[in-house]
Each structure stands twice: as structure tokens, then as C-alpha cells.
Amino acid sequence: MHIMKAIVYKEFGTTDVLQTVEEPKPTIKADQVLVKVKAFSINPMDWKIRKGEMTLMSGSKFPKHTGTDFAGIVEEIGSSVSGLEIGDEVFGVVKNMKDGVSAEYVAVTSSLIWKKPVNISFAQAASIPVVGTAAVTALEKMGDISAQTSILINGATGGFGMFLLQLLKQTGANVTAVTSSRGVAYAKKWGATSVIDYTKENVLSRQAGYDIVVDLSGKTGYENAKKIMKSSALFLNPTPKPIQIPLSFIKNLFTSKKHIVVLSSPSTKYTDTLLEAVRNGLDIEIHKVFPFAQYKEAYQYAEQGGYIGKVVVEVN
Structure with a gap:
């Protein structure tokens, strides 16, 4: 069994409840892709869920992962997935109320993954979906x-x-x-x-x-x-x-x-609009990148607000 590092929390609370654990690398279903995560972005919803403010939608089952949008490299492809190849650079999103992307690998439904434009970094791509x-x-x-x-x-x-x-x-x-x-x-x-x-x-x-x-x-x-x-x-x-x-x-x-x-849910319709904007030179400002080991600092920093653009955690 292959093991990976992941960030989880086992109770609602401040950044103190976040911890690193070792978990089995996810196995994918037929309609999923396994992605080696290179970066994930931080969004206000992450700490609203973690503080227990969204339990109607998130439920109260633990442990929970954090993070919703990410970028990385395709490592495995489910049997019914087409249009993607192993080694593709991609970005995507999970259903953030239940899942999370704060790990070295993530299994994601193929309809919520898109090819990363070559002119932007993994950190920038991870900042697009939410x-x-x-x-x-x-x-x-x-x-x-x-x-x-x-x-x-x-x-x-x-x-x-x-x-x-x-x-x-x-x-x-x-x-x-x-x-x-x-x-x-x-x-x-x-x-x-x-x-x-x-x-x-x-x-x-x-x-x-x-x-x-x-x-x-x-x-x-x-x-x-x-x-x-x-x-x-x-x-x-x-x-x-x-x-x-x-x-x-x-x-x-x-x-x-x-x-x-305004409640939004990422889909290919929206992402096509965004990818078109990125091709036309949309500027994605990454204010600060934290290494995976400093995820607590990253969340503390992001929660204070007042910065320009996005805060991102780089994984591998």
C-alpha cells in the first residue's frame, strides 16, 4: 500500500486543529483521475468550514481535509476517462464541502479537471477555479x-x-x-x-x-x-x-x-470562459507561496486578509 502525507483536522477550530497525517494514496474510480498535487490555493470557505460555520453543507464527519482548488500532474486515469493522458499538467477542483485537496495526491472526477495553460504556473492555475x-x-x-x-x-x-x-x-x-x-x-x-x-x-x-x-x-x-x-x-x-x-x-x-x-459551483462552462480570459492575458497575482510544511502559517496568514491576489501552498 502506498502512503502519502495529508493535512487533516479531527474537530472544528482554529488553525491549531490542522495536523499532518499519513494516509493511503487514494484509489480511483472509473470516472476519476489521480493527480499528484503541485499546489493548492487558499479560499475563505476553507476556514469557514474548518471553524464549523458551514455544518449544514459540510456535515460533521471527521477527519476532514481542507482546500478545494489545486493544480498538478496526472498520475493515473480511470477506465472511462477520455481526453487526458498520464503526465498531463492539469488544474481542478473538488466538491469542497465534503472533500479536500490538501495532500500529496488527490482523486478527482474527470469532469472537474482541465488542462493547465502552458503560460501560467501551477500556483496560478490552482488559484482559478473557486x-x-x-x-x-x-x-x-x-x-x-x-x-x-x-x-x-x-x-x-x-x-x-x-x-x-x-x-x-x-x-x-x-x-x-x-x-x-x-x-x-x-x-x-x-x-x-x-x-x-x-x-x-x-x-x-x-x-x-x-x-x-x-x-x-x-x-x-x-x-x-x-x-x-x-x-x-x-x-x-x-x-x-x-x-x-x-x-x-x-x-x-x-x-x-x-x-x-451569489453561490457558485465550478463547471466546464465557467472554466472555458476563464481559460479564454487567461489566453487573452488575464493577470493572476500570487501574493505569497508557502511550502507544504508551513501550511499552518499559510492558513493563519490568509485568514488575516488584506493581501492582493491569492495565497497558495506548494506541495511537491
Whole structure:
């Protein structure tokens, strides 16, 4: 039996509950691929699940792995899988509420794996699926947007904002990005029409001028955002607390300012859009890469927030 290293946790809690264990290397089903993991990216959902905030979706069975999107090299291919070969460089995603990718090898359904573009690194490829899919989904929720649409993105230079700003640039919309002093140059580079440094100005002191407010920081909230929204504006919330999901549907029946929960699930449709954007020069900024042995530091660092782009753990 082949053994691999994996990061698991056996109870909900802080980064202290994370530990390295030795596990059997996964065996694959007919529709799966075994990937030697080279990198996996860190997303806020990782620590929400680990802290026990998402038990409705994640369940409470232990041990749990962490991490959702990854990149690596195909090591084995299931009997019913076509279009992939051993040795292919790929990236992909697991159903993160139940599985995880924080290990030396991962078995993944072939429909959730794509070939890695040659012009990006494993770390960059591992950063695409979760935030990229969320950004494309947010764009869909915005409906028809044009140069007349004024959009505010709060927390605009993390991984999600990095993708969303660059995808919005192609629509010509009037985008205001709210970020830290460090993020101002990045927000401009990624296509924001104007940039607010939140350390110097509180965006909520502005006039009600926005058609769409996207709260990527999770700090504004719908009730606050209403002050700066036009009468039939949309508030996009990609980080809802579980209770907000049904509540937003009910409240939207009674108000013209809609609270839209953005829930996304990676698929080939979204990934094709993202791969096209990468081929056209989409910039994927990796803020910091941690080695596998420093995974605790990586999660502690990522949870503090405030950085530009993505934080990634390299495995092999």
C-alpha cells in the first residue's frame, strides 16, 4: 500500500486543529483521475468550514481535509476517462464541502479537471477555479451591464476581485474599486474606472449612485449598502451566512433594492470562459507561496486578509 502525507483536522477550530497525517494514496474510480498535487490555493470557505460555520453543507464527519482548488500532474486515469493522458499538467477542483485537496495526491472526477495553460504556473492555475467561477457567476447575476452601469466593488483586490475587475473591464462598465493603499495600483491595472482607498475615505459617505454593489470583503452588509444604492439596485453577496440565503429571497419580494446571494459551483462552462480570459492575458497575482510544511502559517496568514491576489501552498 502506498502512503502519502495529508493535512487533516479531527474537530472544528482554529488553525491549531490542522495536523499532518499519513494516509493511503487514494484509489480511483472509473470516472476519476489521480493527480499528484503541485499546489493548492487558499479560499475563505476553507476556514469557514474548518471553524464549523458551514455544518449544514459540510456535515460533521471527521477527519476532514481542507482546500478545494489545486493544480498538478496526472498520475493515473480511470477506465472511462477520455481526453487526458498520464503526465498531463492539469488544474481542478473538488466538491469542497465534503472533500479536500490538501495532500500529496488527490482523486478527482474527470469532469472537474482541465488542462493547465502552458503560460501560467501551477500556483496560478490552482488559484482559478473557486474565485474565477465566483467572478463569472457574479457577472451573470448582474444581468445586462453597459458603460452606463455604475458598479461598486468592496474588497476589490483579493482573489475574487482580481478576476471580477478584469472580467468587468471587457463590459465597459463604470467600476469603482474599494481597496487598501497597497491595492490601489492593482485595482487600476485590473481595469477599475476609479479607486477608493478605504483608509482615506468611507465609501458609505457617498451619494446613492450605484446600480450594483458587490461586497467581497463581507464587511459592508446589505443594510449599510442600501444607503449608496439607486432605487432598483442589486447588492451581490458572495459570502452569505447560511440564514441569509432564505431570508434574502423573502425580503426581495418587498423591496426594489435586491439582496442577491451569489453561490457558485465550478463547471466546464465557467472554466472555458476563464481559460479564454487567461489566453487573452488575464493577470493572476500570487501574493505569497508557502511550502507544504508551513501550511499552518499559510492558513493563519490568509485568514488575516488584506493581501492582493491569492495565497497558495506548494506541495511537491
